[in-house]
Amino acid sequence: MCEVSLVCPVYNEYQLIEQFAAAATKVLRNTSESFEIVFVDDGSQDETWTEIIRLGKIFPEVRGVRLSKNYGKEIALTAGLANARGLAHIPIDVDFQDPIEPVPTLIGLWRGGIDHVIPRRIDRADKGLRLIGAGIFYKIIGWLTLNSVPKDVGDFRLLDAKITTRFLEFKEAGRVNKVIFSELGGSQKFVEFSRPIGAKGRKGGQSFSKLMDLGISAVSSNSARLSKSILVLGVAGFMVGITSAIAVLVAWLAGFIEVPGQATVLMAATVIVSVQLITGSFLGILVAESLRESQQRPKYFVEELS
Numbered sequence: 001m002c003e004v005s006l007v008c009p010v011y012n013e014y015q016l017i018e019q020f021a022a023a024a025t026k027v028l029r030n031t032s033e034s035f036e037i038v039f040v041d042d043g044s045q046d047e048t049w050t051e052i053i054r055l056g057k058i059f060p061e062v063r064g065v066r067l068s069k070n071y072g073k074e075i076a077l078t079a080g081l082a083n084a085r086g087l088a089h090i091p092i093d094v095d096f097q098d099p100i101e102p103v104p105t106l107i108g109l110w111r112g113g114i115d116h117v118i119p120r121r122i123d124r125a126d127k128g129l130r131l132i133g134a135g136i137f138y139k140i141i142g143w144l145t146l147n148s149v150p151k152d153v154g155d156f157r158l159l160d161a162k163i164t165t166r167f168l169e170f171k172e173a174g175r176v177n178k179v180i181f182s183e184l185g186g187s188q189k190f191v192e193f194s195r196p197i198g199a200k201g202r203k204g205g206q207s208f209s210k211l212m213d214l215g216i217s218a219v220s221s222n223s224a225r226l227s228k229s230i231l232v233l234g235v236a237g238f239m240v241g242i243t244s245a246i247a248v249l250v251a252w253l254a255g256f257i258e259v260p261g262q263a264t265v266l267m268a269a270t271v272i273v274s275v276q277l278i279t280g281s282f283l284g285i286l287v288a289e290s291l292r293e294s295q296q297r298p299k300y301f302v303e304e305l306s
């Protein structure tokens with residue numbers, strides 16, 4: 001048991017963890033009597049685990065959780081939170097994209113009685129395409145999940161242990177932590193911070209396919225909005241098809257055209273087929289996701305603790 005746990009998922013970032021541990025202990029030793037830094041090695045292929053063990057000898061506050069394979073950040077963070085022993089838990093990335101400086105403020109607010117302190121970015125260090133990509137991604141997810149996720153927040157936050165317990169009660173395998181965080185209740189407070197310039201973000205960050213995957217999980221596990229929109233689209237496509245077919249028929253009967261326009265029919269068919277394709281594929285996604293959830297497989301295995 002300790003007062004505060006920093007929980008850091010780590011995947012192939014062994015060069016960064018010592019620097020992170022040094023910076024974090026420096027800030028936390030001035031803030032808290034007792035704290036721990038829980039590094040979750042998410043099945044890294046590099047020296048991450050040996051580095052965590054080595055750091056545990058230098059910094060008594062450092063602990064490690066090694067997962068049996070790479071599960072992705074959502075699960076890695078979940079495993080870290082399940083193994084955290086503090087009264088308050090702070091998920092934070094090791095790549096310095098989440099700054100350590102606001103941590104004492106988060107702790108102060110929690111000591112004052114706030115259960116869930118949420119830092120809100122007032123800018124992003126991401127640039128160019130990636131910024132636009134992330135912007136569009138979060139806009140779409142926001143719309144599809146009925147905007148349940150507050151804007152410009154990440155997983156970086158402070159959770160009272162009580163809130164973490166609620167978080168862990170969400171058992172879905174295709175989890176999107178940010179969406180779950182927004183469901184946890186308790187007293188909440190937002191604090192603003194700016195992302196550090198030149199944060200050492202891993203090149204490329206979360207890959208495009210991982211973001212897509214996350215987006216699909218967010219949508220299929222949290223909202224019927226997409227299915228409903230596709231249904232509307234399907235109905236609209238059907239109306240277009242029927243109307244154009246009738247129009248062609250009437251024009252033909254009235255003698256305006258000699259042969260029914262093949263192009264019109266083809267267009268109507270294309271509309272209908274494409275609508276069916278979209279609808280079918282989304283149904284497929286829902287079925288696959290519900291199969292996965294009903295399997296109730298273990299979310300992760302911890303291979304080793306340090």
Ligand code: UDP
Binds near residue numbers: 042076201202
């Ligand atoms: N991470 C992880 N497992 C993964 C991918 C990433 O534990 O499969 C960790 C990574 O080490 C980092 C955090 O999750 O501490 C955020 O990852 P990244 O910087 O790649 O993503 P971002 O959110 O910055 O785009």
Ligand code: MG
Binds near residue numbers: 095097201202205206
């Ligand atoms: Mg990053």
